[in-house]
Amino acid sequence: MALSKSPYKGTRDFFPEQMRLRNYIFSKMAEVSELYAYEPYDGPMVEELDLYRAKSGEELINDQVYKFIDRGDREVAIRPEMTPTVARMVAQVHREVAKPLRWYSFPNLMRYEKPQKGRLREFWQYNADIFGAPEGLGEIEIIQVAVAIMQSFGANSSHFEILINDRRFVDSVFTEVLSCDDGQKTRLYRLVDKSTKIPMEKVLEEALVILQDAQKVTVFQKYLNTKSFTEVKEWLTHSQSTLPAFLGRLETLGLDEFVKFDPTIVRGLDYYTGVVFEIFDKHPENRRAVAGGGAFANLLAIFGEQPLPGVGFGMGEVTLTDFLKTHQLLPDLSKQNIDILIAHTDETSEAHVLALAQHLRSKQIKVEVFLGEAKPKKIFSYTDKKQPTFVVMMNAEEIASELQFKNLKTKEVHKLSLNNMDKIIEMIKGSR
Amino acid sequence: MALSKSPYKGTRDFFPEQMRLRNYIFSKMAEVSELYAYEPYDGPMVEELDLYRAKSGEELINDQVYKFIDRGDREVAIRPEMTPTVARMVAQVHREVAKPLRWYSFPNLMRYEKPQKGRLREFWQYNADIFGAPEGLGEIEIIQVAVAIMQSFGANSSHFEILINDRRFVDSVFTEVLSCDDGQKTRLYRLVDKSTKIPMEKVLEEALVILQDAQKVTVFQKYLNTKSFTEVKEWLTHSQSTLPAFLGRLETLGLDEFVKFDPTIVRGLDYYTGVVFEIFDKHPENRRAVAGGGAFANLLAIFGEQPLPGVGFGMGEVTLTDFLKTHQLLPDLSKQNIDILIAHTDETSEAHVLALAQHLRSKQIKVEVFLGEAKPKKIFSYTDKKQPTFVVMMNAEEIASELQFKNLKTKEVHKLSLNNMDKIIEMIKGSR
Numbered sequence: 074m075a076l077s078k079s080p081y082k083g084t085r086d087f088f089p090e091q092m093r094l095r096n097y098i099f100s101k102m103a104e105v106s107e108l109y110a111y112e113p114y115d116g117p118m119v120e121e122l123d124l125y126r127a128k129s130g131e132e133l134i135n136d137q138v139y140k141f142i143d144r145g146d147r148e149v150a151i152r153p154e155m156t157p158t159v160a161r162m163v164a165q166v167h168r169e170v171a172k173p174l175r176w177y178s179f180p181n182l183m184r185y186e187k188p189q190k191g192r193l194r195e196f197w198q199y200n201a202d203i204f205g206a207p208e209g210l211g212e213i214e215i216i217q218v219a220v221a222i223m224q225s226f227g228a229n230s231s232h233f234e235i236l237i238n239d240r241r242f243v244d245s246v247f248t249e250v251l252s253c254d255d256g257q258k259t260r261l262y263r264l265v266d267k268s269t270k271i272p273m274e275k276v277l278e279e280a281l282v283i284l285q286d287a288q289k290v291t292v293f294q295k296y297l298n299t300k301s302f303t304e305v306k307e308w309l310t311h312s313q314s315t316l317p318a319f320l321g322r323l324e325t326l327g328l329d330e331f332v333k334f335d336p337t338i339v340r341g342l343d344y345y346t347g348v349v350f351e352i353f354d355k356h357p358e359n360r361r362a363v364a365g366g367g368a369f370a371n372l373l374a375i376f377g378e379q380p381l382p383g384v385g386f387g388m389g390e391v392t393l394t395d396f397l398k399t400h401q402l403l404p405d406l407s408k409q410n411i412d413i414l415i416a417h418t419d420e421t422s423e424a425h426v427l428a429l430a431q432h433l434r435s436k437q438i439k440v441e442v443f444l445g446e447a448k449p450k451k452i453f454s455y456t457d458k459k460q461p462t463f464v465v466m467m468n469a470e471e472i473a474s475e476l477q478f479k480n481l482k483t484k485e486v487h488k489l490s491l492n493n494m495d496k497i498i499e500m501i502k503g504s505r
Numbered sequence: 506m507a508l509s510k511s512p513y514k515g516t517r518d519f520f521p522e523q524m525r526l527r528n529y530i531f532s533k534m535a536e537v538s539e540l541y542a543y544e545p546y547d548g549p550m551v552e553e554l555d556l557y558r559a560k561s562g563e564e565l566i567n568d569q570v571y572k573f574i575d576r577g578d579r580e581v582a583i584r585p586e587m588t589p590t591v592a593r594m595v596a597q598v599h600r601e602v603a604k605p606l607r608w609y610s611f612p613n614l615m616r617y618e619k620p621q622k623g624r625l626r627e628f629w630q631y632n633a634d635i636f637g638a639p640e641g642l643g644e645i646e647i648i649q650v651a652v653a654i655m656q657s658f659g660a661n662s663s664h665f666e667i668l669i670n671d672r673r674f675v676d677s678v679f680t681e682v683l684s685c686d687d688g689q690k691t692r693l694y695r696l697v698d699k700s701t702k703i704p705m706e707k708v709l710e711e712a713l714v715i716l717q718d719a720q721k722v723t724v725f726q727k728y729l730n731t732k733s734f735t736e737v738k739e740w741l742t743h744s745q746s747t748l749p750a751f752l753g754r755l756e757t758l759g760l761d762e763f764v765k766f767d768p769t770i771v772r773g774l775d776y777y778t779g780v781v782f783e784i785f786d787k788h789p790e791n792r793r794a795v796a797g798g799g800a801f802a803n804l805l806a807i808f809g810e811q812p813l814p815g816v817g818f819g820m821g822e823v824t825l826t827d828f829l830k831t832h833q834l835l836p837d838l839s840k841q842n843i844d845i846l847i848a849h850t851d852e853t854s855e856a857h858v859l860a861l862a863q864h865l866r867s868k869q870i871k872v873e874v875f876l877g878e879a880k881p882k883k884i885f886s887y888t889d890k891k892q893p894t895f896v897v898m899m900n901a902e903e904i905a906s907e908l909q910f911k912n913l914k915t916k917e918v919h920k921l922s923l924n925n926m927d928k929i930i931e932m933i934k935g936s937r
Contacts (some may be wrong), residue, residue: 075560075807075808076807077555078596078808078810080548080552086546086547086548086594086597087546088598089544089608092610108871110841110871112524113525114516115519115524116516117516118583118613118627118772119516119571120513125928142573162520164872165518171887171890171891173681173876181550195549195550195551197602206876210876214874214876255578322855322859325856375508376507376510377507409542412540423757427754427757427758428757431649434540435539442542444646
């Protein structure tokens, strides 16, 4: 029986058109990262399972991780997220290197998901993290990087918003106002996490089960109805709150037009301890998170290292691509970029074709050689499909006199001799 | 107990310095590929195991593949090589698209190896393939691409050579001259494959076991002693041999200085059917293959598709990096590339730092912000480590008059006002 030609369930084949899109997205992200002095890194695609046991949420380990036993009896997993790896790497070097560390990467990750829109089993995810920044400043820079990346694709505040919360604030409401113990807190966090997906009635019912007190449920409901930073300030009793400074910096940088307080953003993963945020698509047909991240005080503890605060975020290419398509922000990447197609129509000219191609490539010109002699008709039908900027069909007679370079965009024909190589190069580069 | 900070056995962490090296290598490869009109593609990191069962060698499946059963009871494997994936992808589209297909990729692959020099469990491998080229021409182009990649790193024929053989030639010697049946042929191929790693005496002993005929062993020994294409021609009886045309084209392109016939190159994998080659390091301390590839007539048959001839090669970053290090062909990538570090030495200037940074980044200047106010001494000690091209320390007084931009390469100090933004940008870009 013939083998299946389909990729494994929930994964994708990136044919050249899709790959150009992925490369376009990654190159923009890398460009912005470098403008902010972030450095590239990567880790292995497989890690020992213990790394995720220690830090990732339970759901990830039990239901979503691709795990197996290797031939040396080690429990290993294909990476489902990058943060544990980056923490492991930072733990190795943080004592020797200048801080803050600013790192970014584009790992391929796998999660055992039910494939659906915006969700696949294999996906690539941009990650940016800053470790060891002074209090409050890493958060701002990470949000700057996130916004700059969105802007590099042509997106603005009509397309996306950044929904923000602070786990310190939520913690203080739960602990100080609602007097929750740790168990109640965990359950309340989970309830908040899913509160936008179920009716409010249900949410309050569950809150009553957890809090066992109708008055507390009313306070919890008031929390869920907090709509702005101004209202957040009303909750705060601490003079040491970092919120005013944070908001002031967002304003200075003009980031306040993107940012909105949202009490339902708490981020499922266990390691966040401060500001948490999600970039949300504003389009009514694609209301979902494009990216998410936050601040963590103590990712290195599991490696027996001193605390080093960090802030980071991840942006998956699947959801980002959906976002860019929804808002028609993608350039046309359907065609390969070829400067010139060189063909020959008689048997004797092959060596000249190869020599011209080789010379032009040494000048950084993208050349496709039409392999083997062919009739003009066949060559034209091929150029119709491939759409190079120029085409030249060589034969002995024209090689001895002048070649005809046809510009397929302008339909102009330029007659130039092979002795006039500088002109040929100038013409091709000038048409880019 | 604290978790291990080490990566999983046989895999690597790419800290920024190593990542810049990997990016450097890949960007050169991508650049050359695009000059030859090859298009990028990628496939999933996990494939169903059957794909490798059908095409990869037995050793790969039994001893080297990372395989496991997924939660849906599918037998899957982390990709150990890219050729089965590219064949699967080409099988999906080859009937609709213009041929030849020219594709390249940089997959991360895993094999269950005993880690040693040049061999790791996880590695990245450049792959280039051409499908559907006219007879003999794909081989030439693929060798051109391979040589151009080596040259893009500054390597020449004093550093590497391309060892070539042709499975059609070996087949004809084994079948027509030595009258081998299929079983003997397979065993003889394996013997040739390892013939350089064991003493000749042993090789001939094993050949006698296989061939059962002392005279045939003498012929086999003569085969192993074939030293040049001229000697190969003496073996050939067929007038239809493609060898003269192949050699003629190599000469035309000046590739003959790199290419050498080698009877021991047969490539272990089952799918090669024509020209096979390996790029070998000439350095006596690093005599190993940097890349390998060849021509295959029928990779698509397992998908129930019509035959489509192809030629391809793979080049791993581990062996290539060893090669480049051995010959000192790598640039210095130890330092991050930062145009300017912007700091402030008083509390009130933070907003100006952030505004200047944001403006310069909008002009594609790489800016690191020194987060938080600091004393000049601390800032200088940081710039000593990070080595940006410029450093400027802002304070209220200088913001109101002139800032001092210090060029750390030339030690010059340029005094410029913030009103003179064009000059600031010109100065920074001019120092690259």
